[in-house]
Amino acid sequence: MRSRRRPTGPARVVFAAVIAWLALLLVVPLGALALSVAGSFSAVVAALTSAEALHAIGLSVGVAAACIVANGIFGVAGALVLVRQRFVGRRLLDALVELPLALSPVMTGLAFLLVFGRNGLLHPALDAVGLQVAFAWPAVLLATLFVTLPFTLREVALVLEELGDSEEQAAATLGATGWQTFWRVTLPNLRSGLVVGTTLTSARALGEFGAVLVVGGGIANRTQTATTFIHSAIEERQEPAAYGMALLLAAVAVALLFVLQRDRE
């Protein structure tokens, strides 16, 4: 670690400017939100304990949990394939995995709507078996899986690359089978990547808004998530509900950030 110096002279001005920038952008708005929630606390509590709000929170948490599990499995499998295997089309697969990061959430929602919605590609087939995807929870889940796809995979891939395969070779010379090596050597070493990836996945899943709004419609007690709950509360000028839910999500974000920071150490 290099030694750090204390700022002196004109450097103090730069430091002050940086602090002011962070304050204006992050701290003051968070404070303003907390203040207005505190100002109408009982209304906020009432709004957040309504059946609608609880259903929205439940759906968000459920979808996030499903994404964590699915991405945990897919992230490890995908990282193993992309880091360890050499094959034709590897770069294309790599680019596809990154694609969700480049898409606007609205476009994601629209894309799924065009597959599952009315006049959508799969609509006749789904209709025939009586399955509704668009404007139902499966659409919310699919859209959230799409936007969270890269996170766990990328973190696990970083760890895997740094790890190399020497420990696995050692396990082989000691008589371990492929499965024994995976469960006892490879997977435990990927733990830190999985923790960071899962944290980022949770944050993104709980916070996804555009995609689930378009493809789910934000229907109260059906497809409304925590974020689309805020959106409709704003439109209905129910500020305590909007601000309360926003503060709740911000608090969860700060908690997740703590996990992230601790793991970076």
Place this chain on the structure above:
Amino acid sequence: MNHGPSGRAGALALRGGVTAWVTALVAVPVLVLAWRGIADGPAAFWAAISDPAAVDALWLSGWTAAVASVLNAIAGTALAWVLVRWDVPGRRAIGALVDLPLAIPTLVAGVLIIALFGPQTPIGHWLVGIGIPVAFAKPGIVLALLFVTLPFGVRAVEPVLEELDPAEEEASYTLGATPFYTLTRVLLPPLFPAIAAGAVQTFARSVAEFGSLAAVSGNIPHRTLVAPVYVLGEVEAGNPSGAAAVSLVLLAIALTLQPLGAALARRAGARRA
């Protein structure tokens, strides 16, 4: 590594599973979106993207993203500098704050700005009074973009700065260079690819940003309606083909910027070696 016959079969099965998952979840929806954008023929596509409201929305998205990229490049470099080089009180807290926008839902970022600058708050009221409204106006759009893209500028520059030997700076001073000369000739050139990579990432993210802008911009056609919110409007108005056409323009921008940003990041990384 020596894969026996079973190892090779396992590797193939794993690759097949992963490819199928990515194809079903990513490739198919995006291809359907692209196909719907052009399925009605070039004339319909052109009509959809040359609609005055669409043009204004794309233009607004473009220039606000550009402004955010420039401001974020400056602020991000300064912040990275503070985090890497200086011993200041609360350095760890500052580092954590920089990551905060990664964790906060972007819609909540929009709500935060409304909570501070909204017309019914004292600050918002005052700003409207002096003629520079923030909420539901262009300054609010830029502010929201700066919020959600804050980590990109910092995190792109930080690792490169970390590797940059402070001795280069000291060597410059021992050779008689002024601080300004040292900054512009010694310090910034090796950082430039990293700063540019951060700016490109900021621009790409800004053009795609939806959640915070849906809350903060007010969505007034021709004035504060950005492209992604315009797409939402077209979907809600029952015009998925038009929405898909404008989406294609945004997708094209994203797909152009992604390799550019990656190439700049590689150059920034190569400097470190």
Place this chain on the structure above:
Amino acid sequence: MGIRVDHLVKNFGATRVVNDVSFEVRPGELVALLGPSGGGKSTVLRMIAGLETADSGEVWLDGERVDHLHARERQVGFVFQHYALFRHMTVGENIAFGLSVRGVAASEQQARVTELLEVMGLRGLGDRMPSQLSGGQRQRVALARALAPRPRLLLLDEPFGAVDAKVREELRRWLRKLHDEVHTTSIFVTHDQDEAFAIADRVLIISQGRLEQSGSPVEILDQPATEFVARFVGDVNVLTGVVRDGRAWVGGVGAEVQGLAEGATVNVVVRAYDLKFWRDDEGPATVRRVMTIGDRVRVEAWLDRAAAPIFAQFPRRSSLLHGVEAGCRIAVEITQARAWPTPGAAE
């Protein structure tokens, strides 16, 4: 626990890294594979362990052909250059790994771990994590882990490459002792000739994928089979000479050589301690530098008629050094040399 390697060949892409290597190791032998980095030694070792697949050739352990077997089925202990300890397991869990994957009872595992910790001088460190150990300790854990399942053969890839010079010497002596005590057959790879000569019963010199020579340390030093071996081991002068009357002549100095054609241009390889210098104002060489290095003196001179540098080493108090100083002229005698025809030179 004998091992035989027959005509091993391995290509990486277009490069042939192992080119028709064959050798045998007798039970109980400690053999060094010595050669420059990138010469294919490690690849030979990894093919014996089953970590690489040979393109052609055979590997036999105890009379059983094993080259179709997976690494886990060969019962070969392998010590990796950078240890490759399982970083999330304790020292004890690392050592027990090879037993536990075979379903050995926990009590038996524990007994073996305790025994090996004792043998390795690691008593009390069983609950540490690898990251809490010094380089030398990690190396010994890696060895203990490889020995725990009682392998048929112990392979070590640059075993002391990653520890510092002082610890390395200690570990060398200790490895030799361990090898004798546990009665195993061992092959280790090194690019350090001192290491190979200090502890191996036999040294195999490998360069550019080929086995250049196999022999005891003394054989390798005194009867190098090829010019490469002569140049690679020890501190040598390489001088260009011409053969006349059974001697190779270099700038007026002759050296006894055998089996070379009259008139041939040859590379004469002379070790620093196979030369004598003494003060002689009519001598063929001029001293340029005299350096005292510990208990030895190195004299660098210029052989005028050959227009070539030449150097020799003497014990510090050697009587030959009397009056030898920079700038003086000296007589030169080559007491032992070997010569090979210069490649590409007309005879």
